[in-house]
Amino acid sequence: MRAFPDAVDVAIVGSGPCGAAYARILSETRPDLRLATFEAGPLLADPPGGHVKNIADPAARERAQRRSEGPGGSRRGRPGTFLLGGEGLPAAAMSTNVGGMGAHWTAACPRPGDSERIGFLPDLDDLLDEAERLLGVSAHAFDDAPFAAEVRKRLAAAFDPGRSEDRRVRPMPLAVRCDPDGALTWSGADVVFGEATRRNERHTLFPEALVTRVLVEDGRACGVLVRDLRDGGEHEVRAARVVVAADALRTPQLLWASGVRPAALGRYLNDQPQVVFAVRLRDVGPLEIDPRGRSRIVRQSGVSWVPFTDAEPFHGQVMQLDASPVPLAPDDVPAPGSIVGLGWFCAKDVRAEDRVEFDDTARDGYGMPAMRIQYRLTVRDEAALDAARAAVRRAASALGEPLDDEPITLPPGASLHYQGTVRMGRADDGTSVCDPSSRVWGVEGLHVAGNGVIPTATACNPTLTSVALAVAGARRIAEEI
Ligand SMILES: Cc1cc2nc3c(=O)[nH]c(=O)nc-3n(C[C@H](O)[C@H](O)[C@H](O)COP(=O)(O)OP(=O)(O)OC[C@H]3O[C@@H](n4cnc5c(N)ncnc54)[C@H](O)[C@@H]3O)c2cc1C
Numbered sequence: 001m002r003a004f005p006d007a008v009d010v011a012i013v014g015s016g017p018c019g020a021a022y023a024r025i026l027s028e029t030r031p032d033l034r035l036a037t038f039e040a041g042p043l044l045a046d047p048p049g050g051h052v053k054n055i056a057d058p059a060a061r062e063r064a065q066r067r068s069e070g071p072g073g074s075r076r077g078r079p080g081t082f083l084l085g086g087e088g089l090p091a092a093a094m095s096t097n098v099g100g101m102g103a104h105w106t107a108a109c110p111r112p113g114d115s116e117r118i119g120f121l122p123d124l125d126d127l128l129d130e131a132e133r134l135l136g137v138s139a140h141a142f143d144d145a146p147f148a149a150e151v152r153k154r155l156a157a158a159f160d161p162g163r164s165e166d167r168r169v170r171p172m173p174l175a176v177r178c179d180p181d182g183a184l185t186w187s188g189a190d191v192v193f194g195e196a197t198r199r200n201e202r203h204t205l206f207p208e209a210l211v212t213r214v215l216v217e218d219g220r221a222c223g224v225l226v227r228d229l230r231d232g233g234e235h236e237v238r239a240a241r242v243v244v245a246a247d248a249l250r251t252p253q254l255l256w257a258s259g260v261r262p263a264a265l266g267r268y269l270n271d272q273p274q275v276v277f278a279v280r281l282r283d284v285g286p287l288e289i290d291p292r293g294r295s296r297i298v299r300q301s302g303v304s305w306v307p308f309t310d311a312e313p314f315h316g317q318v319m320q321l322d323a324s325p326v327p328l329a330p331d332d333v334p335a336p337g338s339i340v341g342l343g344w345f346c347a348k349d350v351r352a353e354d355r356v357e358f359d360d361t362a363r364d365g366y367g368m369p370a371m372r373i374q375y376r377l378t379v380r381d382e383a384a385l386d387a388a389r390a391a392v393r394r395a396a397s398a399l400g401e402p403l404d405d406e407p408i409t410l411p412p413g414a415s416l417h418y419q420g421t422v423r424m425g426r427a428d429d430g431t432s433v434c435d436p437s438s439r440v441w442g443v444e445g446l447h448v449a450g451n452g453v454i455p456t457a458t459a460c461n462p463t464l465t466s467v468a469l470a471v472a473g474a475r476r477i478a479e480e481i
Pocket residue numbers: 013014015016017018019020038039040041078080081095096097098099100101102103104105106107108109209210211212245246247248250251254416417449450451461462463464466
């Protein structure tokens with residue numbers, strides 16, 4: 001039987017990039033504190049939280065993906081994820097493993113711009129800088145990709161006119177390290193935890209440990225109830241602070257299960273409506289696959305970014321196809337690196353009615369309150385999708401020849417970027433769940449983390465922003481405790 005502590009200073013629920021950011025900042029700034037991270041899923045890698053793409057053996061990688069796909073009988077989503085099920089967001093998915101979705105992600109880390117930004121956070125840029133440090137973000141991982149400059153030149157001609165300097169076409173910042181031998185190492189929560197956390201003897205990570213309840217007494221969070229999924233044992237762990245970083249669906253689920261039910265809980269749910277297309281680059285010759293890279297993401301065409309602007313309210317990423325969800329025709333044998341996938345994400349028309357609801361009687365595969373999604377695309381969303389499809393066609397004709405007649409619009413939930421369900425706000429006015437430091441309104445000592453905290457309608461990939469918000473929350477705990 002595993003030993004669980006009776007008490008810690010900070011209990012962190014969830015070991016994805018956002019939970020890991022709390023552990024890291026607190027390990028760096030307050031090594032005197034006792035920290036515990038509880039993670040429902042299994043340990044996949046050493047160091048804990050490593051990205052599965054860094055597992056060289058394909059069979060071992062596939063095993064690690066399967067082990068992340070939730071309780072028995074879950075329906076598989078993208079590799080490493082399992083589907084929530086239901087009609088509201090048919091493609092909504094989650095990962096349950098040390099490192100969370102951050103062990104499976106594409107690692108694109110664009111900064112929010114224009115109305116994506118959170119206007120009431122004056123130090124947002126400083127927080128984003130810090131998030132880039134934690135995630136190991138670089139815009140230079142594909143600097144030597146031979147087609148990359150040409151891809152960007154063609155995209156720039158189509159999109160740059162009229163844009164401010166910081167919103168022009170550019171290389172996508174990625175949480176990827178490029179070693180001198182050319183090997184790519186993808187950042188997962190392992191990079192966010194970093195040596196500071198791994199060396200911190202006062203931090204312990206508990207895999208296969210499901211938190212079933214945040215303990216709240218007299219309006220104050222005072223610990224967590226943990227179920228050891230290895231032997232079924234229940235453990236009460238007292239804590240001065242509790243951080244729930246259990247993704248944008250399961251963070252509100254745990255609050256609900258704990259009787260913390262502010263009016264905005266689960267509401268303002270937004271996923272980024274997504275359009276994809278595939279293009280064969282015009283006038284580029286075949287190249288050998290770079291034999292140095294252990295990842296299949298080839299270094300020929302790199303990853304390019306068309307940033308969000310208020311005038312063109314979508315975010316585009318153009319990348320080598322094996323990293324995008326567009327299937328190739330079975331008989332298509334392209335020159336390596338000459339086919340790129342285009343993924344365009346829209347900012348949702350954010351509404352309180354779009355929500356995840358919880359059932360006090362039915363249970364999910366972990367015995368937690370079952371979730372049901374109420375979600376609808378509005379007329380504005382349909383118009384945004386029309387505009388995104390037009391922009392994708394424009395990008396495609398700038399780049400080369402599309403492989404299909406029309407861009408594909410993915411089903412709701414496919415972006416894997418769910419936001420808003422525990423959103424941050426400036427005031428406790430019923431439209432937000434937490435304050436600008438991610439502290440839940442009305443419950444002392446309780447923080448929330450993850451994409452659910454983001455209050456704005458973003459189209460850019462959200463993890464950099466949510467890690468930035470986690471940095472602010474962790475700094476607050478470090479100051480206060
Ligand atoms: C294929 C794929 C590609 C993606 N690409 C990108 C990208 O390019 N850029 C980007 O920004 N984002 C991307 N994402 C999304 C990104 O991975 C997430 O935004 C990020 O992982 C969120 O971090 P998090 O820590 O909030 O949550 P997660 O990483 O989801 O981690 C939450 C953890 O909490 C655990 N948990 C849940 N409930 C409990 C409980 N009750 N007790 C204990 N533990 C619990 C879960 O098991 C999970 O491990 C992608 C995701 C996938 C799957």
